[in-house]
Amino acid sequence: MLRRLCTLVAALVVTVTTGAGTAQAEGRADTPTKRVYNAMQFAHPSAPDAFCTIGAVGTDDYGRKIAISAGHCAGGTEYADREIHENVAPVYDRHDFAFGPIGYMRYFKSPEGSMTGHATKDYMVIELVPEVTLSSQGPHLKQTGMVEVPSGAASPNALKPALSNERLLGAGLFDNNELVVSGQSGVWYGRITNNSSGIYQSHAPHQAGDSGGPAVWHVPGSAYPSEANGFRAQGPWAGITKARILGIPPYVYTSSANILADLRARDAADPADIYGGGFEVTANP
Secondary structure, X not given: OOXXXXXXXXXXXXXXXXXXXXXXXXXXXXXXXXXXXXXXXXXXXXEEEEEEEOOXXXXXXXXXXXXXXXXXXXXXXXXXXXXXXXXXXXXXXOOOHHHOOOEEEEEEOOOOOOOOOOOOOOOEEXXXXXXXXEOOEOOOEEEXXXXXXXXXXXXXXXXXXXXXXXXXXXXXXXXXXXXXXXXXXXXXXXXXXXXXXXXXXEOOOOOOOOOOOEEEEOOOOOOOOOHHHOOOEEEEEEEEEEEEOOOOOOEEEEEHHHHHHHHHHHHHHOOOOOOOOOOEEOOOO
């Protein structure tokens, strides 16, 4: 699934902008406000077909606008496993390169020998530029906060005690947790059939380029996407698209619990320097 994505970081790490800290956009005084949302595809103009997808947008504890995607989309080791204060990896809306960068990569986990990234920490943090507007509404999914599982098993990345949003959805015989996902082929849903340290296996399908894209928890009793509702659904953010594996079903997702737990643990070790620390999904429409 992910072979063509390994060139993404090579395309993105081409422009170095002096300065660090909050991402800046220049020369946009007359540019209309741009909305950034879940399921938006991002790439570099030099390689538009080497793209990945945004899984969630919101803010961190330090007032920065943040997007979350998959860490393996970046690849490489030069900038892995550290906060990238330099604006060396611009991120563009794949369908609107003329706007310029919508943000800059600030963190991604080294693949550590795997093309699909570290097992429980396969995520990327993007700091969005001030000029964009955050939206909880993607093409198919509206994200209503973040999933919380007060009685669930803690993410392996969590500090003790784990927060409710750092606990995992169950996949046992008597659990009926389902993911609803959005990607190039539309919106799909499927039961979580396995939970391996916060990596969810589900029948909800995806394809190359959907990496990092959104998955929400299907709230019991809420409407499934259908022709009657325009194939839309809503629910709390539950994770991002990770990979296809040799298994049934073959589709796997990184839980939001794993991402949030690792962000909090890293932020506790180095306060104020961790992009995305205390991330919360936007409530903006």
